[in-house]
Amino acid sequence: xxxxxxxxxxxxxxxxxxxxxxxxxxxxxxxxxxxxxxxxxxxxxxxxxxxxxxxxxxxxxxxxxxxxxxxxxxxxxxxxxxxxxxxxxxxxxxxxxxxxxxxxxxxxxxxxxxxxxxxxxxxxxxxxxxxxxxxxxxxxxxxxxxxxxxxxxxxxxxxxxxxxxxxxxxxxxxxxxxxxxxxxxxxxxxxxxxxxxxxxxxxxxxxxxxxxxxxxxxxxxxxxxxxxxxxxxxxxxxxxxxxxxxxxxxxxxxxxxxxxxxxxxxxxxxxxxxxxxxxxxxxxxxxxxxxxxxxxxxxxxxxxxxxxxxxxxxxxxxxxxxxxxxxxxxxxxxxxxxxxxxxxxxxxxxxxxxxxxxxxxxxxxxxxxxxxxxxxxxxxxxxxxxxxxxxxxxxxxxxxxxxxxxxxxxxxxxxxxxxxxxxxxxxxxxxxxxxxxxxxxxxxxxxxxxxxxxxxxxxxxxxxxxxxxxxxxxxxxxxxxxxxxxxxxxxxxxxxxxxxxxxxxxxxxxxxxxxxxxxxxxxxxxxxxxxxxxxxxxxxxxxxxxxxxxxxxxxxxxxxxxxxxxxxxxxxxxxxxxxxxxxxxxxxxxxxxxxxxxxxxxxxxxxxxxxxxxxxxxxxxxxxxxxxxxxxxxxxxxxxxxxxxxxxxxxxxxxxxxxxxxxxxxxxxxxxxxxxxxxxxxxxxxxxxxxxxxxxxxxxxxxxxxxxxxxxxxxxxxxxxxxxxxxxxxxxxxxxxxxxxxxxxxxxxxxxxxxxxxxxxxxxxxxxxxxxxxxxxxxxxxxxxxxxxxxxxxxxxxxxxxxxxxxxxxxxxxxxxxxxxxxxxxxxxxxxxxxxxxxxxxxxxxxxxxxxxxxxxxxxxxxxxxxxxxxxxxxxxxxxxxxxxxx
RNA sequence: GCCGGGGUGGCGAAACCGGUAGACGCAACGGACUUAAAAUCCGUUGGCCGUAAGGCCGUGCGGGUUCGAGUCCCGCCCCCGGCACCA
Numbered sequence: 001x002x003x004x005x006x007x008x009x010x011x012x013x014x015x016x017x018x019x020x021x022x023x024x025x026x027x028x029x030x031x032x033x034x035x036x037x038x039x040x041x042x043x044x045x046x047x048x049x050x051x052x053x054x055x056x057x058x059x060x061x062x063x064x065x066x067x068x069x070x071x072x073x074x075x076x077x078x079x080x081x082x083x084x085x086x087x088x089x090x091x092x093x094x095x096x097x098x099x100x101x102x103x104x105x106x107x108x109x110x111x112x113x114x115x116x117x118x119x120x121x122x123x124x125x126x127x128x129x130x131x132x133x134x135x136x137x138x139x140x141x142x143x144x145x146x147x148x149x150x151x152x153x154x155x156x157x158x159x160x161x162x163x164x165x166x167x168x169x170x171x172x173x174x175x176x177x178x179x180x181x182x183x184x185x186x187x188x189x190x191x192x193x194x195x196x197x198x199x200x201x202x203x204x205x206x207x208x209x210x211x212x213x214x215x216x217x218x219x220x221x222x223x224x225x226x227x228x229x230x231x232x233x234x235x236x237x238x239x240x241x242x243x244x245x246x247x248x249x250x251x252x253x254x255x256x257x258x259x260x261x262x263x264x265x266x267x268x269x270x271x272x273x274x275x276x277x278x279x280x281x282x283x284x285x286x287x288x289x290x291x292x293x294x295x296x297x298x299x300x301x302x303x304x305x306x307x308x309x310x311x312x313x314x315x316x317x318x319x320x321x322x323x324x325x326x327x328x329x330x331x332x333x334x335x336x337x338x339x340x341x342x343x344x345x346x347x348x349x350x351x352x353x354x355x356x357x358x359x360x361x362x363x364x365x366x367x368x369x370x371x372x373x374x375x376x377x378x379x380x381x382x383x384x385x386x387x388x389x390x391x392x393x394x395x396x397x398x399x400x401x402x403x404x405x406x407x408x409x410x411x412x413x414x415x416x417x418x419x420x421x422x423x424x425x426x427x428x429x430x431x432x433x434x435x436x437x438x439x440x441x442x443x444x445x446x447x448x449x450x451x452x453x454x455x456x457x458x459x460x461x462x463x464x465x466x467x468x469x470x471x472x473x474x475x476x477x478x479x480x481x482x483x484x485x486x487x488x489x490x491x492x493x494x495x496x497x498x499x500x501x502x503x504x505x506x507x508x509x510x511x512x513x514x515x516x517x518x519x520x521x522x523x524x525x526x527x528x529x530x531x532x533x534x535x536x537x538x539x540x541x542x543x544x545x546x547x548x549x550x551x552x553x554x555x556x557x558x559x560x561x562x563x564x565x566x567x568x569x570x571x572x573x574x575x576x577x578x579x580x581x582x583x584x585x586x587x588x589x590x591x592x593x594x595x596x597x598x599x600x601x602x603x604x605x606x607x608x609x610x611x612x613x614x615x616x617x618x619x620x621x622x623x624x625x626x627x628x629x630x631x632x633x634x635x636x637x638x639x640x641x642x643x644x645x646x647x648x649x650x651x652x653x654x655x656x657x658x659x660x661x662x663x664x665x666x667x668x669x670x671x672x673x674x675x676x677x678x679x680x681x682x683x684x685x686x687x688x689x690x691x692x693x694x695x696x697x698x699x700x701x702x703x704x705x706x707x708x709x710x711x712x713x714x715x716x717x718x719x720x721x722x723x724x725x726x727x728x729x730x731x732x733x734x735x736x737x738x739x740x741x742x743x744x745x746x747x748x749x750x751x752x753x754x755x756x757x758x759x760x761x762x763x764x765x766x767x768x769x770x771x772x773x774x775x776x777x778x779x780x781x782x783x784x785x786x787x788x789x790x791x792x793x794x795x796x797x798x799x800x801x802x803x804x805x806x807x808x809x810x811x812x813x814x815x816x817x818x819x820x821x822x823x824x825x826x827x828x829x830x831x832x833x834x835x836x837x838x839x840x841x842x843x844x845x846x847x848x849x850x851x852x853x854x855x856x857x858x859x860x861x862x863x864x865x866x867x868x869x870x871x872x873x874x875x876x877x878x879x880x881x882x883x884x885x886x887x
Numbered sequence: 888g889c890c891g892g893g894g895u896g897g898c899g900a901a902a903c904c905g906g907u908a909g910a911c912g913c914a915a916c917g918g919a920c921u922u923a924a925a926a927u928c929c930g931u932u933g934g935c936c937g938u939a940a941g942g943c944c945g946u947g948c949g950g951g952u953u954c955g956a957g958u959c960c961c962g963c964c965c966c967c968g969g970c971a972c973c974a
Binding site: 173174215216217219220221223224225227229231247248249250251262300302326327328329331332333334336337338339340344345346347349350428429430548551552667668669670673674675676678680681683684685687688690691694736744745747748749750751752755758828829830831832834835836837840872873874875877880881883884885 | 888889890891892898899900901903906907910911912913914926927928953954955967968969970971972973974
C-alpha cells in the first residue's frame with residue numbers, strides 16, 4: 001500500500017488480479033440457493049463508451065458486488081446488441097463491411113468496460129451478429145411459424161425515408177423514427193408479422209404481478225400502448241343489401257343518438273355504394289394525405305363523403321346514412337363507428353362540418369346528498385350545443401331504455417344486443433401485431449424460401465443457421481443489399497428440391513434482445529437456445545437496469561417472448577424480470593450558433609466554450625474559445641453526438657480514475673433522476689476516496705494488533721463508543737439503501753461515517769486495545785461498503801488492512817450491525833411549545849414518557865414560554881419529541 | 888383531452904409510518920499550513936431583523952384536518968414523461 005492513493009496504478013493492479021483469478025466467474029450450483037441475476041441492458045457496440053453507459057453499468061455493478069458480498073451466487077453478464085443500422089451506415093459511407101466494423105467496435109468497447117473495472121463474467125459474452133446466436137432467432141421464428149404466430153401480409157407499414165426501411169409501430173411512435181427522428185411515412189409492403197396481439201390480455205393482466213417491482217411509469221406506458229378498451233359490437237343492417245356493418249362503441253348507451261354510421265375509406269361496405277366512384281376518388285385522396293409525413297400531434301381536418309347507403313339502427317329501427325370519413329381508422333376496432341354527435345367530440349365536429357343532425361340522448365345529472373339531480377336544460381333539443389356532452393348521465397329519448405343510468409345501460413344494452421343477435425359485449429386493443437421484416441443486410445435472415453411450386457417454405461431446423469454472406473454491395477438505395485447477393489438469394493426448395501428464392505428481409509434487431517439474457521445462462525449450447533434446467537437456476541432476472549426509452553419497445557417484446565417460450569415449454573414462468581429500474585439520462589448544457597439554413601443549429605462542445613456565470617450559476621456570458629465570439633446557451637440535453645455535449649469517459653478516467661467516476665455518478669443524483677453533468681462534482685468523490693485511504697494507511701499497522709472481538713477489548717471510552725455507534729448505525733443505513741438502490745444516500749452515510757472517524761480523537765500510536773478494535777471495525781466496514789462503488793480502491797485498502805486473496809475470494813463479508821449499538825445512547829429531544837421548537841433536552845435513549853415530560857417542563861426556555869399560560873396538554877412521543885400545548 | 892411522475896437553499900439533493908426541514912456533497916467565503924502554488928485541514932453558509940441573546944418567515948399557490956403538515960384531505964397553478972381522430 002502506497003502512502004498516497006494513485007488511481008491508475010491501483011486500478012491496473014486489481015483489474016489484472018480480477019482477470020487472472022476469475023473473480024467474477026459464476027456458475028450454476030444447485031447447492032447454492034442464494035443466487036442473484038443482475039442484468040443491465042446490453043449495449044449497442046457503437047465503438048465508444050459514453051457517460052450513459054458508465055452510469056448504467058455502475059448501477060448494476062454496485063448491486064452485483066453488494067449481492068456477492070452478501071454471499072449470493074451472482075450472475076452478471078455482458079454482451080452486444082450487435083446487429084443494426086449503424087454498421088450498415090458505416091458500410092455505405094466508408095465501404096467497411098458491417099462485420100469487420102462491428103467486431104472492431106466490440107473489441108474496443110470491451111477494453112473500455114474492463115478499464116472501468118466492471119465485474120462481468122466475460123466467459124459468457126454473447127453477440128447478436130454471430131451465427132451461433134442468431135441461429136436461435138431463426139429457430140424461434142420457425143417455432144412461431146409452426147404455431148401460426150408468424151405470418152406474412154401486405155399492409156401499410158411505417159417507412160423511414162431516411163434509412164429506407166420499415167419500422168414497427170413501437171419504433172415509429174409519435175410519427176417519428178425512434179433512431180433517426182425522421183418523420184415516418186406510410187407504405188404498402190408485404191412483410192412478416194408476429195402475433196403479439198394474441199398475448200394482449202396476458203401482457204396487460206400479468207402487469208399486476210409487476211406492481212411494486214417495476215416503475216409505475218413503465219407500467220403506465222405499457223398499459224397505454226396496449227390500450228385495452230371495453231365496449232360492444234353492434235351490427236347495423238345495410239338497407240337493400242344482405243350486408244351488415246359492425247361498429248365498435250364504448251358508449252352503446254348513446255345509440256339512440258346515432259345519426260349516421262361512419263366507416264373508414266377502406267371498409268368493404270363502400271363497394272356497395274351507389275356513388276362508389278366518388279367514394280373511391282375520395283378514398284384515394286385520403287390515402288395520399290395519410291402517406292405524407294405529418295408532424296406529430298397535428299390533426300387532419302375531418303372530411304367525409306356520403307356513400308348513399310343507409311343503415312338500420314337495431315335498437316330504434318331508424319335508418320341513418322352511411323358515410324365514409326378520414327377520421328375513422330381501418331385498423332382500430334371494426335373500422336366503423338356509429339356517429340353520435342351529441343355525445344362524442346369527433347362526431348360532433350364532423351356533424352357540424354356536414355350539418356348532420358345532433359340528437360341528445362343523455363341528460364346531465366349530478367349527485368347531491370344521495371339524490372340524483374336532473375338538469376333538464378341539457379336535453380333541450382332546440383338549444384344548439386357548443387360542444388358534445390361526453391359524461392355519463394341518464395338516458396332520455398331512448399325508447400324503453402329512457403331513465404336508465406349510463407353505467408347500467410352500457411352493460412345491459414350490450415347484453416340485449418347479444419340476445420337479439422345484432423351485437424355483443426367486446427374488448428378491443430390498440431396493440432398491433434409486431435412487424436419484423438427489415439429491408440436490411442445487417443440482421444438475422446428470416447429463414448424462409450419462396451418456391452414457385454411449393455410457395456412459402458420454412459427452412460428446416462437442421463439447416464439453420466441461414467448465414468449472412470460475407471460481402472454485399474452497400475449503396476444505401478433501393479432494396480436490401482442481400483437481394484443483390486446471388487449466392488444468398490438462389491436456393492433449393494427444401495420441399496421439392498427445385499430452384500427457389502430466399503427471403504431477403506432480415507429480422508428486427510429487437511428480436512435479438514428479446515431473449516438474450518436467457519442465452520447468457522447457457523451461451524455455448526448448440527442443441528437449443530438454452531438448456532431449460534440451467535436457465536431455471538438463474539432466471540427470472542432479479543434486477544434489470546436500463547434506460548426508460550425501452551419502456552415500451554424492448555420491455556414489451558421481451559415479455560411477449562417469455563410468454564411464448566413458456567408456451568413451448570422452455571421456461572416455466574410468465575414474466576422475465578422481477579424488478580426493473582429505469583435510470584435517468586446523463587444530461588449536459590448545450591452551446592450552439594444558428595447555421596446557414598434557417599432553424600439549423602451548429603453545436604459546440606462545452607469544453608471549447610468559455611463560460612462566465614453569475615452567483616446563481618446561470619450563464620452570464622458564453623464565448624467560443626477559438627474565436628472569442630458569443631455562442632447561444634441551449635438547454636440541458638442528453639449527452640449525444642448531435643448535441644456535441646458529450647463527455648468522454650476516457651478523459652474522466654485519466655483525470656480521476658474509474659473509481660471516482662463511478663462513485664460520482666452514483667452519488668450525484670438518485671438513479672432514476674436525470675443526472676446533470678458537472679465536472680466539479682467528481683472532485684468530491686475523489687476527495688472522499690483519498691480521505692478514507694489516508695485513514696486506512698495511517699491505522700493499518702496498529703489496527704493489525706487489535707483484539708479479535710469486542711468482548712476481549714476491554715472497556716470502551718466514550719469516544720470509542722460514539723464511533724462504534726456511528727459505525728453500526730451507518731451499516732444499517734447503507735444496507736437498507738443498497739437494497740433500494742439508493743446509492744446517493746448510501747454514499748452520504750459513508751461520508752458521515754468517515755467524518756465521524758476524523759473526529760475520533762485517538763492517535764493510532766496511543767490507542768488502547770479497545771480503541772484499536774473500534775477503529776478496525778469502522779475501517780473494515782467502510783472499506784467493504786465502498787467496494788461495490790469503488791472496487792479497486794476498496795481492494796487496495798482491504799489488502800492494506802492485512803487481508804490476502806482479494807475481497808471476494810479472501811472472505812470479505814458485507815458487514816452486519818448490532819441493533820443495540822446502532823441505537824443512540826443519548827438523544828437530543830426537541831421540545832415544542834404550541835408546535836414550535838423552543839428548546840432541546842438531552843435524555844437517555846430509552847427514557848419513558850413521564851421522564852421526557854418532566855425533563856421538558858423543567859427546561860428553562862420552555863418555562864419562559866409557558867410562563868403565565870395554562871398548560872392544556874403535553875404530547876410526548878418517546879424518542880421523538882415533546883409538545884407542550886398552552887393557552 | 889386521458890394516464891403517470893414531480894415542484895424543498897446559489898446548485899445536485901436529504902427527511903423511515905405526520906414529529907428538530909435542508910443530512911451529504913458541490914460552489915462560495917474566511918482561516919491554518921506553505922517563500923508561493925497545489926494538496927490537505929478547520930470554520931461559516933435558507934431569508935429577514937438584531938452588537939448579541941434571540942425573534943420572525945420559509946418546502947409552487949389557496950384552504951382544511953391535527954398538539955404538530957414538505958409528508959394527509961379539498962381546490963388551483965406550473966414542469967416532465969407517455970398515449971392521442973383509438974370510437
